[in-house]
Amino acid sequence: MEKLLDALKALSDETRLRILNLLYEKELCVCDIMEALQISQAKASRHLIYLKNAELVKDRKHAQWVYYSMALDERMKFMDSLVYDNLRNLELYQNDLQNLKDWLKRKNIKCD
Amino acid sequence: MEKLLDALKALSDETRLRILNLLYEKELCVCDIMEALQISQAKASRHLIYLKNAELVKDRKHAQWVYYSMALDERMKFMDSLVYDNLRNLELYQNDLQNLKDWLKRKNIKCD
DNA sequence: CTCATATATTCGCTTAAGCGATTATATGAG
């Protein structure tokens, strides 16, 4: 079966792990990801599409934004352990979350 | 952190998943793997070394044989779900287990 | 020592991944 293998391939890249770590918090648009991870737009978009093809995330279009969020089926329940027992213990991923938080705050202030 | 990522990269290849599925049953030597999966010796050896470098398995030499077995630390506990909730539901991996069983039986008869 | 068996390593090749830079497309604002 291909589906599981596709999901695991999607998990074998650090940028994608960093993205999943953020999406585990909440639904985000591409520009949130680029800002939080400080990566290029093309890179963020590419990896998000990769994750979508692997059926780990789903997307939702609204105006000119595309919002991505986790889309885990029953089989992928091991993802919880991966994120909470592993990623969240690592400095890089903690920093990413903090950067996301800071960025969302700035973004909201801008919109006021 | 590199270690988790190395482990995940190790999980992103079907042959290595098939090997892990077998090692989840019991400690095996390289030739058991080649026979059960019907793959070449070089291929079995290469992937086992890959898994060892990723610290998912450990090896033990005895005479001319090298025995490999699972070596999961606390962080890798999601592997249980991966194997039992996913791999073991798939025909390919079930067949591999049956082939292993058959091979071990033949092997023992030969040794009598 | 010599041979057979088990395993690891190397080589050359092919294919896939990831990347930056650029371009294309879609949407909303004015």
Add this chain to the structure above:
DNA sequence: CTCATATAATCGCTTAAGCGAATATATGAG
């Protein structure tokens, strides 16, 4: 319509993965 913003897609390049075939190494048997 025109412009700015958000996202996706393409191109060319570089590097990594995986493979089969062949060779090397280690161990036990006799």
